[in-house]
Amino acid sequence: MDPRVEDHADVIVDHSVGIEAGDEVLITASPEAEDLVVALEERIGERGAQSVTLGGSSRGRRAFMRAMDPDDYDEPPAALQALVEEIDVAIAIRSARNTNETGDVPPEKNAAYSKLMKPIQDAYMDKRWVGTQYPAPGNAQDAEMSTEAYEDFVYDAVTKDWDEQREFQANMVEILEGADEVRIVSGDTTDVTMSVAGMNPVNDYAEKNLPGGEVFTAPVPDSVDGEVLFDMPLMAQGREVEDVRLVFEEGEVVEFEAAKNEEVLAAVLDTDPGAKRLGELGIGMNRDIDRFTYNMLFDEKMGDTVHMALGRTIDENVPDDSDLEGNDSAMHMDMIVDMSEDSYIEVDGEVVQRDGTFRFEDGFEG
Amino acid sequence: MDPRVEDHADVIVDHSVGIEAGDEVLITASPEAEDLVVALEERIGERGAQSVTLGGSSRGRRAFMRAMDPDDYDEPPAALQALVEEIDVAIAIRSARNTNETGDVPPEKNAAYSKLMKPIQDAYMDKRWVGTQYPAPGNAQDAEMSTEAYEDFVYDAVTKDWDEQREFQANMVEILEGADEVRIVSGDTTDVTMSVAGMNPVNDYAEKNLPGGEVFTAPVPDSVDGEVLFDMPLMAQGREVEDVRLVFEEGEVVEFEAAKNEEVLAAVLDTDPGAKRLGELGIGMNRDIDRFTYNMLFDEKMGDTVHMALGRTIDENVPDDSDLEGNDSAMHMDMIVDMSEDSYIEVDGEVVQRDGTFRFEDGFEG
Numbered sequence: 039m040d041p042r043v044e045d046h047a048d049v050i051v052d053h054s055v056g057i058e059a060g061d062e063v064l065i066t067a068s069p070e071a072e073d074l075v076v077a078l079e080e081r082i083g084e085r086g087a088q089s090v091t092l093g094g095s096s097r098g099r100r101a102f103m104r105a106m107d108p109d110d111y112d113e114p115p116a117a118l119q120a121l122v123e124e125i126d127v128a129i130a131i132r133s134a135r136n137t138n139e140t141g142d143v144p145p146e147k148n149a150a151y152s153k154l155m156k157p158i159q160d161a162y163m164d165k166r167w168v169g170t171q172y173p174a175p176g177n178a179q180d181a182e183m184s185t186e187a188y189e190d191f192v193y194d195a196v197t198k199d200w201d202e203q204r205e206f207q208a209n210m211v212e213i214l215e216g217a218d219e220v221r222i223v224s225g226d227t228t229d230v231t232m233s234v235a236g237m238n239p240v241n242d243y244a245e246k247n248l249p250g251g252e253v254f255t256a257p258v259p260d261s262v263d264g265e266v267l268f269d270m271p272l273m274a275q276g277r278e279v280e281d282v283r284l285v286f287e288e289g290e291v292v293e294f295e296a297a298k299n300e301e302v303l304a305a306v307l308d309t310d311p312g313a314k315r316l317g318e319l320g321i322g323m324n325r326d327i328d329r330f331t332y333n334m335l336f337d338e339k340m341g342d343t344v345h346m347a348l349g350r351t352i353d354e355n356v357p358d359d360s361d362l363e364g365n366d367s368a369m370h371m372d373m374i375v376d377m378s379e380d381s382y383i384e385v386d387g388e389v390v391q392r393d394g395t396f397r398f399e400d401g402f403e404g
Numbered sequence: 405m406d407p408r409v410e411d412h413a414d415v416i417v418d419h420s421v422g423i424e425a426g427d428e429v430l431i432t433a434s435p436e437a438e439d440l441v442v443a444l445e446e447r448i449g450e451r452g453a454q455s456v457t458l459g460g461s462s463r464g465r466r467a468f469m470r471a472m473d474p475d476d477y478d479e480p481p482a483a484l485q486a487l488v489e490e491i492d493v494a495i496a497i498r499s500a501r502n503t504n505e506t507g508d509v510p511p512e513k514n515a516a517y518s519k520l521m522k523p524i525q526d527a528y529m530d531k532r533w534v535g536t537q538y539p540a541p542g543n544a545q546d547a548e549m550s551t552e553a554y555e556d557f558v559y560d561a562v563t564k565d566w567d568e569q570r571e572f573q574a575n576m577v578e579i580l581e582g583a584d585e586v587r588i589v590s591g592d593t594t595d596v597t598m599s600v601a602g603m604n605p606v607n608d609y610a611e612k613n614l615p616g617g618e619v620f621t622a623p624v625p626d627s628v629d630g631e632v633l634f635d636m637p638l639m640a641q642g643r644e645v646e647d648v649r650l651v652f653e654e655g656e657v658v659e660f661e662a663a664k665n666e667e668v669l670a671a672v673l674d675t676d677p678g679a680k681r682l683g684e685l686g687i688g689m690n691r692d693i694d695r696f697t698y699n700m701l702f703d704e705k706m707g708d709t710v711h712m713a714l715g716r717t718i719d720e721n722v723p724d725d726s727d728l729e730g731n732d733s734a735m736h737m738d739m740i741v742d743m744s745e746d747s748y749i750e751v752d753g754e755v756v757q758r759d760g761t762f763r764f765e766d767g768f769e770g
Binding site: 059062064067069072075076077078079080081082083084086088089090091092093094095097098099100101102103104105106107110111114115116117118119120121122123124125 | 425428430433435438441442443444445446447448449450452454455456457458459460461463464465466467468469470471472473476477480481482483484485486487488489490491
């Protein structure tokens with residue numbers, strides 16, 4: 039086995055979710071990721087924990103989604119709900135031989151399936167969980183890389199010094215704590231403002247996402263105004279959507295277009311009321327992720343980018359003791375803006391990042 | 405996809421477990437069996453049922469078993485128990501790239517793991533369930549066949565006319581119903597008697613095993629006396645055990661030997677008290693299974709054989725309204741005797757099969 043798979047398993051088990059004796063661990067993995075599952079099982083046994091492995095394949099999910107009638111289902115399998123209630127830890131491993139595997143599922147069925155499975159997603163969020171990547175050939179292909187080069191990319195990104203990264207990102211958390219208005223400007227295509235007042239900025243140093251490397255918060259519902267061109271492509275429902283342009287008024291998308299697969303975007307926006315509103319604002323700060331790989335787990339952490347997500351807010355962003363509410367949508371779709379040139383982030387009227395360089399870094403020009 | 409995979413899925417869904425709207429189906433499958441999982445998911449969706457797929461790999465199980473300390477565990481994962489309670493149907497698909505994958509797990513750990521997982525096995529038995537085979541390369545290798553020839557073998561065996569087979573086997577069920585003593589004699593190495601009085605003989609026409617093709621019942625505990633040479637090899641804990649010879653007195657194994665891997669046999673017998681007693685007597689009646697393939701799911705159904713299992717009794721063999729008890733062991737290990745030559749089965753003093761030919765067939769010579 040590639041020794042880096044062992045290192046990856048160590049980071050998951052020791053850093054991200056901290057597995058201890060007696061823990062019940064759910065692993066979800068497609069067939070491609072077997073090596074990482076093996077390395078995890080060894081560590082789970084060593085620590086006196088136990089595991090259950092869910093092995094859904096994207097081909098199987100496609101077959102089910104195409105065959106089903108969404109009207110036949112009110113809730114996800116009770117068996118899956120019962121299982122998820124009992125676990126302490128969830129490790130979700132992504133990997134694909136073909137990332138377009140669900141590309142010919144009708145968008146409305148895809149959206150209905152996401153909605154159906156929402157209670158399961160919600161239940162994961164209450165556990166110690168991590169989502170990570172196994173460098174499978176399909177993901178390498180998406181990244182326009184050989185499988186071997188992609189392995190290097192993935193393992194460099196997941197086995198870095200997370201303590202150092204945490205400290206670097208703490209500077210951005212400090213700026214957002216107690217802040218009110220955030221403004222994102224890029225070229226003449228993006229100028230959007232939103233309030234983050236009262237929300238908790240989160241320092242993601244690879245606990246729930248591996249790789250981690252972003253600071254994210256949530257906009258106050260109804261506070262988002264302006265327009266954004268997401269100039270990095272994104273994958274939705276197995277299809278590439280390019281140059282998404284959204285116009286927000288009082289928090290809601292009132293105008294949308296996309297240069298490619300606009301109908302997918304339309305279906306996503308139509309999932310539920312929350313799908314037309316932002317649920318997250320994130321700032322990518324992981325400079326070891328130095329290229330776009332058509333994989334949001336990595337792309338959203340890239341240095342010199344910000345991302346905004348339509349849909350669900352991560353619970354941690356909303357303080358328990360506040361009257362604020364996050365976005366409760368069934369979906370969560372991240373979209374990225376390149377901030378490396380002719381761009382800036384303003385917090386309460388002060389520029390905190392210009393052309394990718396933060397105020398707390400050398401070379402910053404306010 | 406091979407159209408025979410579709411046929412196989414049809415037999416599972418329509419004949420073996422009868423999937424209906426609202427059913428919650430648990431599929432267990434290793435990565436090799438993905439095609440069959442895809443075909444099943446399609447049918448599950450068409451019928452308005454839902455599924456959960458457990459995807460344990462044998463490499464993962466090996467890593468866990470080797471790393472764990474059996475003393476750390478009292479029961480299987482609560483999450484798995486909760487899941488199994490909620491399902492209506494369990495479909496267990498066997499397939500392997502390497503059937504020796506757990507061959508270097510210490511036998512005592514293997515036995516401890518079986519014991520730990522027994523409540524899960526018991527829970528499956530209360531559901532509509534089927535165990536079947538996907539023709540993976542490792543299984544073909546065990547069978548000493550090319551993968552393509554093995555595919556032919558498997559699909560011929562699973563897609564046969566099960567109504568016709570049921571009628572053929574009903575003749576043997578009739579003989580065993582109301583019978584008391586069964587005697588099995590083969591050459592000068594096997595002569596064993598046991599009582600089956602009060603037990604339910606079961607006609608296996610591919611409901612719980614696919615392929616099916618046997619009639620099986622359970623011996624009354626303490627009634628087994630005599631000696632048996634199981635002259636067909638068997639796989640236990642990932643190892644081949646050859647020429648198992650057992651001597652029974654008052655139901656218990658009082659003497660044992662094996663020509664190869666005797667220590668594996670010893671570990672199996674030591675699992676728990678029930679492991680030293682028979683739990684099943686089966687008569688193989690599927691003549692489409694015409695060769696030994698080192699796979700008990702097929703081997704035990706072969707024409708011209710009988711098999712006996714150490715360990716657990718299948719619940720159906722013990723009538724609900726009787727005082728009889730079956731064997732409650734954590735394990736169940738089938739072992740086969742070739743009955744094609746110099747052999748006979750006697751029921752209450754009458755020969756009912758000689759040299760593989762049944763009393764209800766042409767060519768029988770009492």
